[in-house]
Amino acid sequence: MNTTLGQELLEKLCPECGEAEVSTPILVVVAHPDDEFIGAGARFSHWSALSFVHVTDGAPRDMRDARESGFVSREAYAEARRNEFHKALGLVGAKPQAEHMLGFVDQESSNDLPRLTQRLLEIIRELKPEAIVTHPYEGGHPDHDATAFAVGAAVRLMEQQHENVPSIIEMTSYHNGPYGMVAGEFLPVANCEPIVRVLSTPECALKRRLYSCFASQQRTLRWFPIESESFRFAPQYDFTRPPHDGKLFYEQFKWGTDGARWRQLAARASKTLRIA
Secondary structure, X not given: OOHHHHHHHHHHHOOOOOOOOEOOOEEEEEOOOOHHHHHHHHHOOOXXXXXXXXXXXXXXXXXXXXXXXXXXXXXHHHHHHHHHHHHHHHHHOOOOOEEEEEEEEEOOHHHHHHHHHHHHHHHHHHHOOOEEEEOOOOOOOHXXXXXXXXXXXXXXXXXXXXXXXXXXXXXXXXXXXXXXXEEOOOOOOOOOOOEEEEOOHHHHHHHHHHHHOOHHHHHHHOOOXXXXXXXXXXXXXXXXXXXXXXXXXXXXXXXXXXXXXXXXHHHHHHHHHOOO
């Protein structure tokens, strides 16, 4: 996209004054229910043409998170997370034009990147959004990185077919830093400056209320700041290379994969999908 036009679209979606309503068709694609509110919750009451995709059901197979939240089955935990998402949507008065729950198991979406990409490609072609808001590739969570890969791959496949393609806009997630998890900031990428919107006092209060909707995620959400939201156009990632030097954040946990295996899966998926 032309840099000037790209900046205009960012300014349109994230104006300095958060009161303006934006009717641009936007598809929000995230790995788990609550990711969208962490990254862009203060915007949702102003984006009037929203659709959502959740890649996973938010419920890992090992049941540890479910049990810590008081659930006796993975299915009950997944249903609770979806209900929390809808509760938060109601708080901002958002009425999605479409919702798609792809149903991958939490922590396992990278195991079938070609199928994930094809599912997203079908949805993008159906909904025809002008912009897709999603995760950056930062090694915070393998599902976040899988989502970033699949969105980018789907749009690349559309480009190869000479179709009109949406712009990919990233919101912040989290990544590993010198002193632990860094949330609410992008890993720096050359020539890819974010637009940062400092939230007003009412917007900060709204974001606190949104976080409170996710009762099952309070242990996690306390680490995420509410004072600002940042967005940028997705850079051209090389998914066969690590997003940063050193240990990735998810490599600290027993989530069934590490960066080397994830990158092998991404390289294999690119070949399967015939992405130029």
